[in-house]
Each structure stands twice: as C-alpha cells, then as structure tokens.
Amino acid sequence: MHVSVWGKLERRGDDIFLDAFLYEGEAGRKVLRKVYTGSKGVVRAMVHRLSNMIIERYTGQRGVAGTQIAFVAEINNGKQLHVMGYDGYRPRPLTNNRSLNLFPHWSPGKRFLAFTSYLDGNPDIHVMDLTTGEIRNVVAFQGANITPAWSPDGKQLAFASSFDGDSDIYTIEASGGTKLRQLTFSPASDFSPTWSPSGIEIAFSSDRGGSLQIYVMDADGSNVRRLTFEGRYNTAPAWSPDGRWIAYTCRNKQGSLKICRVTPDGRQSVQVTQSVGDHESASWSPDGRHIVFSVASRGESDIYSVHYDGSGLVRLTSGPYRASSPSWSLWE
Template identity: 35%
Template sequence: MISAPPSQLSPSRRQWLAAAALAAAAPAMAQFRVEITGVGLTQMPVAVPPLRGEEASPQKISQIVLADLERSGRFIGVDASGAQLDETSRPDLSQWRERKADALSVGSITQLADGRWDTRFRLWDVVRGQDLSGQSYTVTRADLRLVAHRIADYIYEKLTGERGIFSTRIAYVTKVGNRYSLWVADADGENAQSALSSPEPIISPAWSPSGTQLAYVSFESRKPVVYVHDIATGRRRLIANFRGSNSAPAWAPDGRTLAVTLSRDGGSQLYTISSSGGEPTRLMQSAGIDTEPIYSSDGMIYFVSDRGGSPQIYRVGANGGNPERITFQGNYNISPAISPDGQWLAYIARVNGAFKLHVMDLKSHTTNAITDTTEDESPSFAPNGKLIVYATRQQGKEMLMTTTLDGKIKARLAGQSGDIREPAWGPFQKQ
C-alpha cells in the first residue's frame, strides 16, 4: 500500500489518492499573458503585420495569431513594422525575403453597419513567391478571438501540413476564497467561461471525444462523485455515486463509456460504466490501488497501480485481462496521458524528490524529462499531439504551461495573481 504524511504528498499524488481535491485549484483570472521561452531546431520565420483597420478592433488579431504560432514551437516572428498591407495587396516579397521571412500573412478587419466584424486575410509563401490563398469571416465581437485562432490554424496547416490546435479549448479548475470553479477557455488560456462553481472541490475534468461534454469529480456531496456536464446547456447528469469514493473519469474513444475508479467493493479499483450512468463493470482484481485510467485511441486503458510495490503505469484491454507494465525507470510514475496517435506517453515521475514531466516513445521506450521545474502535474496532449499542457509551480505560483514534446519551446499561461490547476486539452472542434 502507498502511505506518506500529507505534507510529503505531491499535488499529483494527492489527486491519484483522491485527496488532492482539498488542495487543488487556484484563482481564476480574466486575462492570461503568454510568455514563450526556448529555441527549436526548425522554427519557420513568419511575418504577421497588423491587419488594415486593426487599430479600431477590440481584439488585436495579428498579435493573437503570432502568439499562437510561436507557442506551437514551429514558428518565430519576424519584424513586420511599417507594413501597410491587406488581403488585396500584391506584396513585394523580395523585401520580406530581406527581412528573413519565409511566410507572410496580411489582411483587414472592418466593422459592418450591423455591428459585426468582417475579417479577411491572405497567406504568402515568401520563399516560393506563392499565394497560398486565405479566408474571410463575419462574426460578432465575441467571436473575434476565435477568428484569430482559426487564422492561426489555417497558417499552421498550410505551412506544416498538420492540423492546427489554436481554436480548440482547455478546461481547468480554480479556487477563489472558498469557492471552486471549472472553466473552459481558449487554448491560449484566454476567454475563460465558467462551467461550474461550487463551495466544494472539483477535480479531474475530462473531455468527451466530441468536445461537447466534460466529466469531472465533485465533492459537493462531501464525497467524490462523478458527473458529466453538457458544455452548451450547463445541464449535467450523475454518473457514479456509489458507496465510498468515485473518481478519475476517462472517456472511451466512442464516447459511450467511461472508465472510473471506485472503492465500492473495497480499495480503489477500475470499472467501466455507461456515459449515461448505470451499473459499473469491474475491469480487474487487484490487491493494490488502481487509478488514473486513460484511454488510448485504439481503446487500450493506461492506468496507475502500486500492485508491484510502487506507483507505476500499466495498460490493459478495454475489457480487462492481464495488465502490462509500461514504466520501469524510477519508483514513482503517475498521471499518464497518451498522444492521439498512440506514439507518446506523457507522465509525471518523481526524481530525487522532484516531480517532473516525462515523455516516453512507446515504440522504443526511450524516455526524457522535458522540464526543469520540480512540481509538475496533470499533463494533457493537444489533439494534434504536438504540444502538452500541464500544471506546475514556479517561484511559489501555480500555473499552466504548454511545451513541445522535446521540451525545447515552452509557453507560460499565467494570470497577474493566483493559481490554476488540473488542465485538460479538448478535442478538435467542428468548423
């Protein structure tokens, strides 16, 4: 069994023992600032001058687009000062080559008579001298940030061949005074909307594959209970409120099933249950603690267990069976997250008393620690598998960070004061 004085338990460990809720969370902030650090090996220089008319816009579209691109680790901004271009311009690409830009995005934003905003842009391949086309959007003020993220998605996909994740969303938990809140925000942490507020802890948010629902654990009944919450309507349904603890929900790829950790039959064990509720099915028999399940895209369940004497990560089929141990390095590995393509495992390992984010190539089992912080927790992959969001602490403050899989480019999503916890990155959104 796993035991230690509460003062020695890391935040992640407190969570996987279902006690983290009492210390989880941090104050919500209306605005985040993005601080990007590190240098990648193959960053593409891109110029994003202000859109024509942007000075009158309530959102600085070009700044949001450039911050998105730089946070991905694939791009670096080029000085675009003095440029006065829009989507109808035929830019002198030789001037942009002199500025060392490989790509150029230009456009305009205009407020219409009905109050909506017409936003247009065009992308140029400076190296090849090609017009890569563009898009236009007519939206209300409330959707201008989403437009900026979609422009960044378009640029990212055109220049890398991979789908961008900037218009996706993250969920996280905060605490203000004695009140806990579950938030849904843009992938850069901005534009946060409260999904739930409670005087009791909320932990373990998990997105449905459709991105329309969140499962989470609430302590409002003075015990951990699993709910599923509809993002659009705010309605929720009770999934698991059995005797003992009900925790750590994870969605199956088809969205019809949840894996949960229940102690109804003694000890923390893994079960599956319909996403509409009902009677759970036990996956395995174990004398130890089994918890923190997460599905991979092929339907396997990764989880944490101390069945071998210390917390390690295992995997098992969706219908149970004999689990396979995955982590062997070190004696404390928890909080698994699987990349959408099934190639990478992110997890938290305790190394010399420090809790660090690690990434394992599941084919070669090569493992790397990719942070230099010491209190990392709750990793979650972006839906294109190229970034990880996680919670950590620096200089006494809890915060969210994103990192590339090699750890070379990190972005801090931090408010002016307070702490935030338990991030979960949502799936791709329908256009």
C-alpha cells in the same frame, strides 16, 4: 519552406472584414487569399479559422486554435472548474457550488465534461452538459470515485473507485451509469485510467509493484504489463492522440516532479519538462503537438503548455487562484 502571412482588419458598417494573404518562398509569391466577415464579437474566431487553415495546409492536420482547456481553480478553500481558450484567453467558471470539483475530462465533441465532485457529500463522478449547464451524478458508489476518462467513442467512462476496499479501475456507460465492469483486481491501488486512441487499451497508475508506476492493459482488463521502471514515482498517464506516446508525471533524481513520456511498449522514455517547480497532470492538445500541465512553485500553481519535445514553454494562467488539473478539449 518560408511562409509569411499578411492581413488587415477593416470595419464596414456593423461588420468587420479580415482580408488575409499567404506568401511562400524568399520571393514572397502570393499563393492564397482569404476574406472573412462577421461582427466584432467573432473577430477572434475569424483569426482562429485563418490560423487553422494555414496549419492544415502545411501539415495536413487541423490546428488547435479554438480548442479549450478546463482546469481546477482553488478559490476561498473551494475548488471550482474553470475553462479558458487554448492560449489562456478569458478564463471563466463552470461551477460555483462551494464544493470540491476535481479531475475534469472532456468528452469527444466537447459537449460534456466529466469530473469528480463532493457536491452530494461523497466524491462522486458527475457529467456536465456544457450546452445546458445540467449536471448529472453518474457514479455514486460508497468510497472515492475519481479520475474519470472518456472512451474515444464517448460511450464509456473509465474511472477509479474504492467502493470495494482498495482502489480499482472500472468502466461504466457514460449515458446512464449502467453496465459497470471491473477491470483490475489487484490488492494494491489502481487509478488514473487513460484510453488509447483506438479504445483497445487503457493505461493507468498502480503501486502493485511496491512503487507507483504506469501500466497498460487491454480494455477488458486482460494482458496487464508494466511500462515504467525508472524511478519510484510515475503516475497520471495521458495517452497522446496519435497513440505514439503516453505522457505522465515522473519524479526526477533531484526529487522534483516533471512531465515525462513513454512509448506504449515501454522501450523509450524521455523527460519532457525541465523548468523549476513540480509539474503534474499532463494533457495533450488534440493535434498531439503540445502538452498542458500544472506547475506548483513557491506556494503558487499555474497552468503552462509546452511543445511535446519540451520546447516553447508558455504560461497560460496568472489569476487570483491556484490553477491545476488541466484538460485540453478535443476538436468539435
């Protein structure tokens, strides 16, 4: 179907009016008119509403305009959390604590951000309330506490911790850091958990088979099975919102890191990204149509996005810092 959009912005006093028309077919039949009004500061939000409305009209699913991407910015030997629009618009800092802040992960609803920080001297898991700026230390076990991931209902955090020796996967209540539950007991290293959209399963990385691979288990730690078998380096899984794919970092035959994806039953896998550099830290858009990731090349590191099939590569950052570990927010 051929679809076109025409619109104009007009100032009327202190307000801005967006008058938009939607046309279908080669003949350009007008099917919809939308008028938005607001102050100059909300023009971008008005365009986002129009864009999302059009996408939902023709796909049945909301668009991603208005969502945000958190990431790590390496500045002056420190690593701070930043946030920007889904298209790279207006990156700005969330932390400024002269510490190392790593592995950001959005909560459902976009109010909280979980991350690992050395703020108290140890790599602990903290939660930031983005409405107040308050930061709480929720996992402070001795050893490394890393790669937090919110459960789909927002009630639990899955994470990796080495407080008992080797790194294992645990869950804990996100609200107060209680009801700790250990899910893996392998003498190998298990880390980077990611929940299925249903909350029934968790994928993770492990070297229990002699090389780093992607595994899946039930959310209680039972029924562990291996998903990836091609190559000796597959890590950092990220489950798609529709549950059909798990994106991850893979190493190709040339030795470069790329983004791949595999079905949850392990029967189908495909390399997604092809461009130069090392590609890591995949994160899905909330509609499952795009993947954001970091690209390291020639001493620089920036955030890029692609369609889930690997087409439409777009660079999102070009700041005076090395950008990595992106995390795409869900809808509010």
